[in-house]
Amino acid sequence: MLSIRSLRALSTSTFPLPPAPPSSTPSLLLTTHTPTSTYGTIIIGGGHAGCEALSSSSTLTETLCITQNLAQVGELSCNPSIGGIGKGHLVREIDALDGVMGKAADLGCCHFRMLNERKGTAVRGPRGQMDRDLYKSAVQNILKEKENLKFLEGAVEDLIIEETGEGKVIRGVITNTGESILSSNVVVTTGTFLGGTLMCGLERYAGGRHLRDSEQVEPPSNALSQTFRKLNFDIGRLKTGTPPRLNGDTIDYDLLEKQGSDPNPIGFDHVRQFKGLRLPMEKDFITCFKTATNEQTHKLCLEYEHLLPKYDGADGDGMGPRYCPSIYKKVQRFPERNGHNCFLEPEGINTNIVYPNGMSGPYPPEIQQKIINSMYGMEKTEIIVPGYDVEYDFINPISLKHTLETKDIAGLYLAGQICGTTGYEEAAAQGVVAGINAGLRARNDDREFIVGRDEGYIGVLVDDLVTKGVSEPYRMFTSRSEYRLSLRADNADLRLTRKGVEFGVVQDPERVDALEERKKEVERGVSELEKFRLFVSEWNEKGGDKMGGTFSASSKKKSVKKSAHEVLRMPHVTLSDIEEIMEVEDPSFTPVSLNSHDTVEATVKYSAYLHRQEKDMDSWRKSQGLLIPPDIVYDRNNFPTLKEEELQLLKKFRPGTLGDANSIQGITPQGLVYLQQFIRKRGRSRDRKRASQK
Numbered sequence: 001m002l003s004i005r006s007l008r009a010l011s012t013s014t015f016p017l018p019p020a021p022p023s024s025t026p027s028l029l030l031t032t033h034t035p036t037s038t039y040g041t042i043i044i045g046g047g048h049a050g051c052e053a054l055s056s057s058s059t060l061t062e063t064l065c066i067t068q069n070l071a072q073v074g075e076l077s078c079n080p081s082i083g084g085i086g087k088g089h090l091v092r093e094i095d096a097l098d099g100v101m102g103k104a105a106d107l108g109c110c111h112f113r114m115l116n117e118r119k120g121t122a123v124r125g126p127r128g129q130m131d132r133d134l135y136k137s138a139v140q141n142i143l144k145e146k147e148n149l150k151f152l153e154g155a156v157e158d159l160i161i162e163e164t165g166e167g168k169v170i171r172g173v174i175t176n177t178g179e180s181i182l183s184s185n186v187v188v189t190t191g192t193f194l195g196g197t198l199m200c201g202l203e204r205y206a207g208g209r210h211l212r213d214s215e216q217v218e219p220p221s222n223a224l225s226q227t228f229r230k231l232n233f234d235i236g237r238l239k240t241g242t243p244p245r246l247n248g249d250t251i252d253y254d255l256l257e258k259q260g261s262d263p264n265p266i267g268f269d270h271v272r273q274f275k276g277l278r279l280p281m282e283k284d285f286i287t288c289f290k291t292a293t294n295e296q297t298h299k300l301c302l303e304y305e306h307l308l309p310k311y312d313g314a315d316g317d318g319m320g321p322r323y324c325p326s327i328y329k330k331v332q333r334f335p336e337r338n339g340h341n342c343f344l345e346p347e348g349i350n351t352n353i354v355y356p357n358g359m360s361g362p363y364p365p366e367i368q369q370k371i372i373n374s375m376y377g378m379e380k381t382e383i384i385v386p387g388y389d390v391e392y393d394f395i396n397p398i399s400l401k402h403t404l405e406t407k408d409i410a411g412l413y414l415a416g417q418i419c420g421t422t423g424y425e426e427a428a429a430q431g432v433v434a435g436i437n438a439g440l441r442a443r444n445d446d447r448e449f450i451v452g453r454d455e456g457y458i459g460v461l462v463d464d465l466v467t468k469g470v471s472e473p474y475r476m477f478t479s480r481s482e483y484r485l486s487l488r489a490d491n492a493d494l495r496l497t498r499k500g501v502e503f504g505v506v507q508d509p510e511r512v513d514a515l516e517e518r519k520k521e522v523e524r525g526v527s528e529l530e531k532f533r534l535f536v537s538e539w540n541e542k543g544g545d546k547m548g549g550t551f552s553a554s555s556k557k558k559s560v561k562k563s564a565h566e567v568l569r570m571p572h573v574t575l576s577d578i579e580e581i582m583e584v585e586d587p588s589f590t591p592v593s594l595n596s597h598d599t600v601e602a603t604v605k606y607s608a609y610l611h612r613q614e615k616d617m618d619s620w621r622k623s624q625g626l627l628i629p630p631d632i633v634y635d636r637n638n639f640p641t642l643k644e645e646e647l648q649l650l651k652k653f654r655p656g657t658l659g660d661a662n663s664i665q666g667i668t669p670q671g672l673v674y675l676q677q678f679i680r681k682r683g684r685s686r687d688r689k690r691a692s693q694k
Contacts, residue, residue, distance in 0.1 A: 033152035038182040039064040040148075040442030042173055043435070044156045044224075045189035046073035048101065048424045049416030051139055052431030053187045053438070055100045056505050058149040060439030064183070066152045066175065068193075068218060073151075074104070074139025076132050076424070077191070077209050078242040080347045080355050083268065085115055085125035086476040087425040089457045091268050092126070092492035094428055097436075097500040098508055100142050101428045102268035108135030109279050110286050110349050112265035121602035122485050123478045126268060129288065131281065131348035132212065152181075157223035159186065161231070161409060170411040176223075185438040187413040188224075189431060192240065194418055195393035196220035199309035200386055201364030209390060225393050231409070234396035238473050240422055241326050241360035241389040244368050247382040248346060248354040251289070255377035259288035259343065270493045273595045274514035286346050289377075292339035293327065297374040301331045304367045309389055324422065324475065326361040326389075327371070342375060353384060362389040394420045397465035398653060402450045403437040404430060404462065413438050419465055422473035429458045436505050449503050453663075454483045456496055467653060467663040485606045486614075490598040494519060518596055525592040525600035529565040532582055532589075536560050539567055542581050547573060568604045575601040624659025628679060639674060646671045 040061030043053045050065065051074055057063045067073060082105040083091050095102025111129030143149060158174040160182070172182035193208030198217065207217035228235060267279050305328060325333070330340050343357040356372070363371065365386040372378050397419040399407055404419070406412045415434040416427035436449040451459035460481045465474060478484045487495070497515045500506030539547050539562060547567070564578045579591045592600045603610070632638070634650045642650075646667055655661040658679070662672055 033064055033066075033150045033181070035179065037064070037150075039150075040183065041185040041187065041435070041438045042066060042181060042183040043187045043189060044173070045191060045193075045416070046070070046151075047075070047077070047189060047191045047416065047427065049189035049191070049427035049431035049434075050187075051143065052094060052099050052101065052428045053189060053413075053415055053435030054143060054149055054431075055146065056097070056432050056435035057185075057187070057439040057442075058146040059098075059505050059507060060436070061185075061442035062148045062150075063146075063439070064150050064152060064181065066154055066156055066173065066181075068153070068155050070151055070153045072211075072218070073143070074100075074136040075212065076130060076135060078240075079357060080130045080132050080135075080345060081127060081357075082109075082130055082135075082424060083125060083127040084425075085123065086457065086478045086480070087423060088115070088125035088127055088268075089478065089487065089489045089492070090425040090429045090461070090476055092270075092489045093451075093456045093458050093496055094425075094432055095268050095270055096492040096496040097432055098497075098506045098511055099428065099432050100139055101425070102270075103142060103272075104135055104138035105130065106267040106269045106272055106279055107138035108132075108281075109265070109267060110134075110281050110284065111261050111288055111345075112267065112279065112285070113259075113262050114266070117262075121490060121598055121605070122488050124489060125478075126266065126489055128265075128267065129286070129345055131350075133348060133350075134281070155219075155221060155223075158227050159224075159231075159412070166410075168409045170409055183442075185411045185413070185442050187415060187431075187434045187438050188418055189414075189416045189427070189434075190221050190224065191417045191427070192390045192392040193218070193221040194228075195222055195225035195237075197391045198388050199391065200362050200388040201307050201367075202309065203364075204309065207390070208392070210385070210388065215385075220392075228393070228395060233406075233408075234399060235393050236396060236420075236471075237391055238394050238417070238420060238422075239389055239391040240324075240417075240473060241362055242387055243356050243359040243361070244372065244383045244387040245347070245385045246344070246354040246356055246372065247384050248344075248352040250380050250382045251344065251354065252377045252380070253289055256289040256291050256344070259290055261285045261287075270497070270518075271508070271510050271514050274518060276594065281349065284349050286349060288346070289344040291342050291344065291375045291377050293331075293342065293375060294339050297327075297339075297371055298331045298335075300367070300371050300374055301328045301361070304363055305332075307364050307367060309362055324360075324473075327359050328361050328363075330358075360387055360389075362387055392417065394418055394470075396420070396469050398467070398469040400466045402462055402466055403448050404434040404466075405437060405441075411438075411441060417473075420470035420474055421461075421465070422475055426461060426474065426476055429461055433458065433462055436503060439505075440503065447503065449505075451496070451499075453481070453659075454486070455499070456492070457481060457487055458496075460487075463663050467655065467660045469653075485609050488599075488602055490602060494522070494599070518599075521593055521596040522599050522603065525596060526565070526603055528582070528589065529568060529578065529600075529604060530563055532564040532586070533561040534564075534581075534585070536562050539581075542584075543567075543573070543577065547577070565604055565607075568601070569607065575604075623676070624657060624662065626658040626676065626679060628655055628657060628661065628675070629682070630654070630656075632678075638678060641674055642671055650675075 041057040041063045043050050043065045046067035054065050091102050105128050108130045109128040110131045113127055115125040115127050116123050155176040156173045157176050160172040162169045162171045170186050174180050196208040198205050198207040206220050208220050209218055265279050342359050345355045345357050347353045368386050369383050372381055404413045413434040415430035453459045453463050481487050493515050568578050582589045634647050649664050653664055
């Protein structure tokens with residue numbers, strides 16, 4: 001059986017690998033930590049959650065990053081892409097709060113597509129393919145500009161906890177060198193490193209991840225894992241996987257379907273879009289390709305299943321991601337499928353390494369080679385580095401507040417995969433929330449930065465985690481939001497940038513100016529559409545086939561006029577169609593600027609639904625804050641009509657508000673009514689009792 005080491009040696013003997021990244025990062029080493037320092041905030045980890053926490057926290061207070069390898073800060077550990085359905089919404093929201101990911105993604109983007117382009121604006125997802133080196137370099141350069149940010153290369157092995165009259169409080173950390181570094185605010189973003197175990201075939205070995213395209217393993221964070229156990233956190237195990245890396249020079253691209261970029265890629269950075277700037281690498285964009293598994297592939301997957309790592313007991317118990325399954329899981333769950341797509345994504349502009357998206361599965365290396373070679377166009381493809389799985393500790397996020405501060409230890413925050421999520425974007429979103437709240441606390445600012453479910457997907461993500469907990473890696477989808485018509489990727493800045501300004505995390509004048517100008521442009525665009533009117537017969541005549549028959553027969557009288565706003569709400573009519581007519585009829589008319597086009601169109605298209613949704617939101621805001629008394633006993637005496645499952649869920653999660661209770665899976669609308677009635681009845685009884693005692 002070939003090992004990871006032997007297979008890589010075999011592969012590299014036939015073609016050269018690109019040079020390895022440098023072992024250190026001088027730009028970050030310029031701002032290193034000095035002993036005996038005390039910091040407003042300490043961030044443990046330099047992954048996606050860590051980088052966002054560093055950025056937002058250092059905007060507010062003196063911040064230290066402690067990470068095992070400075071050269072790996074901002075590394076794309078698994079797939080070379082940012083965004084997607086639901087995930088792209090998160091990236092836009094992170095950028096609206098002046099985060100790192102959107103800006104770095106635009107600078108590192110080498111292929112861009114708007115997913116779900118043919119569907120409604122609400123579910124479209126921007127997705128960029130990254131050049132790994134460019135992306136990491138962009139992240140580090142952005143962080144380098146942060147004046148209040150310092151770095152320490154090392155590992156945290158313990159937390160300094162103080163017992164006070166009001167409970168436990170974080171006071172700092174202890175590193176692997178024995179140094180105590182003090183801070184009353186610590187954010188833990190350890191990713192897959194917390195108690196990490198790597199697996200390939202039946203081989204298991206300690207580690208958080210492999211260094212990119214290498215047999216070298218970064219060590220796990222076992223001591224910190226034991227610290228959390230000693231502190232009695234509810235700890236479980238999860239797993240994730242990464243596919244093998246392929247030699248692109250050995251793929252027969254002539255046989256495969258091309259996946260090109262969009263002709264006018266828009267990216268993620270709101271300021272760049274507002275300025276009308278193109279993506280820097282657009283002229284050098286790469287092409288991705290698509291192949292698929294087949295009957296032979298599926299036969300191999302099932303034939304060698306006995307050589308896969310054991311989960312669910314035996315050698316391991318990590319639950320894998322349902323929504324990003326291994327190729328084995330896909331074949332097992334969907335035996336009726338003839339094939340599963342495999343997207344071949346180059347890892348950058350100056351490399352021959354290709355990422356086979358959809359083909360994770362930690363079979364022994366020689367079996368992975370057979371599986372890859374079974375696919376069309378891949379018969380001679382060579383694996384450079386085999387894929388592997390990683391199993392790691394996570395902490396049940398119901399132990400967190402909506403600020404991502406732990407309920408039991410004041411000043412201790414968690415973000416990223418340690419909270420049970422999977423994916424760069426989900427981790428980064430949590431890093432923003434934890435970093436802002438830790439920074440606020442360091443400044444003795446008693447405000448809490450919380451994004452509501454009606455304000456952003458960041459709010460949906462955090463609310464789902466802290467009220468429902470997780471039993472499998474959590475991944476964001478647009479379907480998770482009840483307000484997805486208003487929480488679109490195109491309007492993230494309009495929803496969240498002003499909130500960022502209020503909390504002091506958005507300080508860039510250009511970003512604020514872009515927000516205000518875009519807000520005015522959207523309002524102008526909608527207003528122009530409301531004012532412009534034509535007879536329905538004229539709309540049908542000037543609109544041609546697209547508007548012919550749009551209006552009912554009863555409305556086709558010349559005396560009836562319809563506004564452009566009304567016409568745009570019709571199916572198949574676009575804002576561009578309307579503006580063409582308006583320009584002919586009114587030479588003074590100026591079309592909506594490109595950076596506001598989608599927002600104006602979506603605002604009008606969804607206007608009727610948004611009006612109804614706004615009423616629902618208003619009603620919900622008035623009721624979701626209803627406090628649930630912490631001493632309520634959830635039993636049959638108090639709630640004779642609740643289902644047993646609902647009683648058990650309420651006992652387990654003990655929601656603080658009616659809104660929290662509504663977010664618990666398994667609590668029915670009728671159950672919420674009973675709970676609301678009980679709380680209000682109890683409140684009235686208490687008020688009467690107090691009145692009688694006066």
